[in-house]
Amino acid sequence: MIYLPEKFVQTIKSVHREHGQKWLDNFNDLVKYCEERWSIQFQAPYELSYNFVAPAITLDGSQVVIKLVVLGDGGFQKEIEALKQFNGNGIARLLDYETEKGIMILEKVLPGEKLSLLSNDDESTIIMSQVMKNLWTIAPVNSCIPTIFQREEAFKQIRKEHKNGIGPLSKEMLIEAEEIFSRLTSTIKDLYLLHGDFHHYNVLSAKSNTWVAIDPKGLIGEREYDVIQFLLNKLPVDKIADVIDRRIDILVDQLDLNKERVLLWGYCHSILSLFWHIEDFGVPDDTTLKVITSFKKLHNELSVRTLEF
Structure with a gap:
């Protein structure tokens, strides 16, 4: 089970209201789905703000980043479209996604210092x-x-x-x-x-x-x-x-x-x-x-x- 910081939980509830609470209630099931769907193992998340973002390891040892988004305002679809248009030029590349569940699999940028x-x-x-x-x-x-x-x-x-x-x-x-x-x-x-x-x-x-x-x-x-x-x-x-x-x-x-x-x-x-x-x-x-x-x-x-x- 992945621990979600209280500040992040409160932000999700404040911004997304009932949709946010439902997303939080189903969070562990969503993580399990990702692990089975892409054969990945989640690592400890990054510092969280409005979305859940964490590094993960694939079955062959490759490193990726998982981003899980609360759906509702169309922002997820717009970000996917922007990533496709940029096509990895000057930005972390989109590797895979699932629109219905708000999941993105992204290239992990290394060394990755902010x-x-x-x-x-x-x-x-x-x-x-x-x-x-x-x-x-x-x-x-x-x-x-x-x-x-x-x-x-x-x-x-x-x-x-x-x-x-x-x-x-x-x-x-x-x-x-x-x-x-x-x-x-x-x-x-x-x-x-x-x-x-x-x-x-x-x-x-x-x-x-x-x-x-x-x-x-x-x-x-x-x-x-x-x-x-x-x-x-x-x-x-x-x-x-x-x-x-x-x-x-x-x-x-x-x-x-x-x-x-x-x-x-x-x-x-x-x-x-x-x-x-x-x-x-x-x-x-x-x-x-x-x-x-x-x-x-x-x-x-x-x-x-x-x-x-």
């Missing part, structure tokens, strides 16, 4: 830019992967359902963010297949001193949007704006991005991220609140410098 373990933030940002460059590809024509335009509609729905704001997100903030989001989507020049959840914990060290991505959510949009989740993660307690600004400057230089669009996407997405946190856990996240303020501050400063120039 980018989050690096202490030098500039070095981490440069590595991340290289992973992004290797992964991004022109958007497929026909795909079930969600688009930035669908996310815009979801953003509009949030404001309709919360006309007076929600928690620390005021009515004025939601209106402003919605207007900015629409302005950005209407001026996108090129659409790419994006990772959709790029951050320090989703990039691992691989062979020959390279790094690859894992756990894509899959999103079709512009490149500037895909860097935002990285900017939101592993931030210090203070001087958040300085760290974000430094990271953006490196990414802009390495990837030829538009800094103003990164800042505006950052403001919108951090508001969206805070809403998701409130929706999932019932309380706001203080760091994300500081991030929202930081993006607005940095954009105002950029606008002033542009006018002075």
